[in-house]
Amino acid sequence: MTAASRRTRRCRARRSGRRSRSPRSRAPRTPARPCRGRRHGRRSGARDGALVAVHYGRDEAAAKETVADTDEEMYDRVHALNAKAPFFVIRHGLARLRDGGRIVNVTGTPEIALPAILATITAKGAVNALTRSLAAELAPRGITVNSVGPGVTDTDLSAGWLADPAARAHAASRSVFGRVGTAEEVADVVGFLASADARWVTGQHLDATGGLRLSLF
Numbered sequence: 001m002t003a004a005s006r007r008t009r010r011c012r013a014r015r016s017g018r019r020s021r022s023p024r025s026r027a028p029r030t031p032a033r034p035c036r037g038r039r040h041g042r043r044s045g046a047r048d049g050a051l052v053a054v055h056y057g058r059d060e061a062a063a064k065e066t067v068a069d070t071d072e073e074m075y076d077r078v079h080a081l082n083a084k085a086p087f088f089v090i091r092h093g094l095a096r097l098r099d100g101g102r103i104v105n106v107t108g109t110p111e112i113a114l115p116a117i118l119a120t121i122t123a124k125g126a127v128n129a130l131t132r133s134l135a136a137e138l139a140p141r142g143i144t145v146n147s148v149g150p151g152v153t154d155t156d157l158s159a160g161w162l163a164d165p166a167a168r169a170h171a172a173s174r175s176v177f178g179r180v181g182t183a184e185e186v187a188d189v190v191g192f193l194a195s196a197d198a199r200w201v202t203g204q205h206l207d208a209t210g211g212l213r214l215s216l217f
Contacts, residue, residue, distance in 0.1 A: 065117045074119060079122075079126075090103060097143065103146070108121065135203030146201060148193065151208070153186055154181065168180060193206065
């Protein structure tokens with residue numbers, strides 16, 4: 001039996017769940033090589049360990065953040081959570097991030113006027129600015145840096161107010177799809193930016209609001 005034939009036999013045995021051991025051999029077999037021409041699983045994205053996803057949310061202690069309601073202490077707390085924290089998470093993570101890796105910031109929709117959460121929305125806008133500048137700085141290492149802006153999304157953080165049918169209906173009406181987004185849908189967008197398919201995309205803010213802006217005009 002040729003070496004190629006033995007490899008084919010081992011591959012077939014693995015697919016059928018049988019052990020591929022020659023009856024003449026009692027010695028432990030070293031791990032077989034992957035079947036030639038076949039890749040395990042789906043197409044891999046960024047290299048293992050090369051993804052930094054920075055996610056942060058709104059400080060619920062700041063229930064109202066208009067310019068009149070936002071004092072210096074509230075402003076500092078909100079920006080520490082939404083701008084300072086991701087900046088330093090990235091800074092400390094860069095030493096461990098491989099060349100060719102990915103950074104994905106989950107920010108929000110700071111392009112839309114939201115005066116009721118002014119402190120939060122300005123902090124998220126700062127991270128979008130960080131995303132663009134960092135993309136230029138890290139390009140020589142082949143690292144892409146992008147951000148994702150979810151709209152109203154059904155998560156543990158929003159579960160409280162979305163439990164109100166009137167509030168959910170209003171939130172759903174903001175999307176052209178007429179519903180609230182799911183965490184899985186936002187995660188899929190992040191997954192795309194973390195994959196090899198997005199290797200030519202950097203410095204971008206990807207809208208994942210379900211057409212929120214389209215419904216405003």
